[in-house]
Amino acid sequence: MVRSILSWLVPFGSGTMRKNPALTLVSFFFHGFVILTPVFLHAHNVLWYESWGIQWWSLPEGTADLLTVFVIAACGFFLIRRIMVPEVREVTKPSDFALLALVVLPFVFGFLAYHGWGPYRPMLILHVLSGEVLLVVIPFSRLGHMLLFAFGRAQIGREIAPSAGVLRQRSHG
Amino acid sequence: MNNRVYFIFFLAWIGCFLFHPGGQHGVEAQEETYYIAHEEVFGKLQRPPVTLPHNLHMESLEQDGDGCGACHHLYDADRGALVPADGEETGCTECHGRTKEGNIVGLENAYHGSCNRCHRTRIKQKNASGPTTCGGCHKKQ
Numbered sequence: 001m002v003r004s005i006l007s008w009l010v011p012f013g014s015g016t017m018r019k020n021p022a023l024t025l026v027s028f029f030f031h032g033f034v035i036l037t038p039v040f041l042h043a044h045n046v047l048w049y050e051s052w053g054i055q056w057w058s059l060p061e062g063t064a065d066l067l068t069v070f071v072i073a074a075c076g077f078f079l080i081r082r083i084m085v086p087e088v089r090e091v092t093k094p095s096d097f098a099l100l101a102l103v104v105l106p107f108v109f110g111f112l113a114y115h116g117w118g119p120y121r122p123m124l125i126l127h128v129l130s131g132e133v134l135l136v137v138i139p140f141s142r143l144g145h146m147l148l149f150a151f152g153r154a155q156i157g158r159e160i161a162p163s164a165g166v167l168r169q170r171s172h173g
Numbered sequence: 174m175n176n177r178v179y180f181i182f183f184l185a186w187i188g189c190f191l192f193h194p195g196g197q198h199g200v201e202a203q204e205e206t207y208y209i210a211h212e213e214v215f216g217k218l219q220r221p222p223v224t225l226p227h228n229l230h231m232e233s234l235e236q237d238g239d240g241c242g243a244c245h246h247l248y249d250a251d252r253g254a255l256v257p258a259d260g261e262e263t264g265c266t267e268c269h270g271r272t273k274e275g276n277i278v279g280l281e282n283a284y285h286g287s288c289n290r291c292h293r294t295r296i297k298q299k300n301a302s303g304p305t306t307c308g309g310c311h312k313k314q
Contacts, residue, residue, distance in 0.1 A: 042219070043307050046285055055282075061219040113308060120308045 004157025005150050023081070030074035033067040034103065035146075038131075040064075043114075061114075068111050075104035095141075102137055105130035214271050214280050220311040223284075233301055244287055248276075 007013035017024040038044060042058035049055045059067070078100055082092045109127035112118050138146055145152065210222035234243050242257020248268070249256045269280040278286065288303070288310065295302035304310050 046281075046307075049282060050285065050289060116308060116313050121306070124306055124308065 001154040001157045005153045008153050026074050026077050030071060030078075033071050033074075034107075037064055037067045037071065037107075065111075065114065068107050068114075071107050072104055072111065075100055075107075099137075099141060099143060102130070102134045103143070106134055209284065211266060211280060214266060220307070221313050223310040224312070237300065243291070 008017075011024055011028045012018050012021070037059070040057055040059045041064050042061060045055055045058050079097070082088055082096060082100075106127055109123050109130055113120060113123040113127050117123075134143075138144060205226070205228050207225040207227050208222050209225055210218060212218060230244070231241070234240065240257060240259045241262050242259045245258040245262040246255040247258040247261060247263075248254075265280060265283055268277055269283045270277070272279045273282070289305055292303045292305050296305070
């Protein structure tokens, strides 16, 4: 089970990942940056400091800007993949598009607000609102894999791992 | 003759640009507007500098019975507290450096703390107030 969790955390660690190198790379960096960018964004740190008096490391603004562009582009990639790849389209529900939109919108509005593109206050308010909606939705949707990934992976790893099956048979037999 | 007069006016006009008090980090001069940049502290700036309408702040604070000490403070070692610096105003960089030193918060947090806190308080009091968002102060020129 632990080996299954670990091999799915490392790029190309699992067989499924080795079959889709482009998806693997985009997905790996997307998952890293989608967490790193908001947590270490300087503007967010300023707010943490003002509200709670706590402060940690900040990304340079230029770097955070690039990571944001990557996250938005990766979401575009996922969207195109859902539409274009037949076996993915087959298992896609409308809610999958909605979840993808929920993830990308805070980044889009944050990006627009930071660059001062469009009216600033509406962009900032939309950034905050879409971020709040996203945070609220996480525990009630598939986005819960942010926190629950390891448990789901452990369960699947346990079910399909040959060694685990042998051990179970032995213990039963 | 006329040409010479024009030329002198022209030189005077150029002189206005050359010798006009820049006031980028001016402390002594009472400028109408200050540009808070402090590249000497922060190095290369990550956000646009902040424009501070100093006169507007003075007038507004005076109207509400506050003095210059609302922003300009000094540390009173005897009382162990910040006291208004009415009459002894200095610039923030006199004490505040890039990072926190002892009890003295870093320059960035000092600015954010002073400006934002006051703006928020004044909004709650339904007084005329200033920006409270990142881009409200850090405006691209």
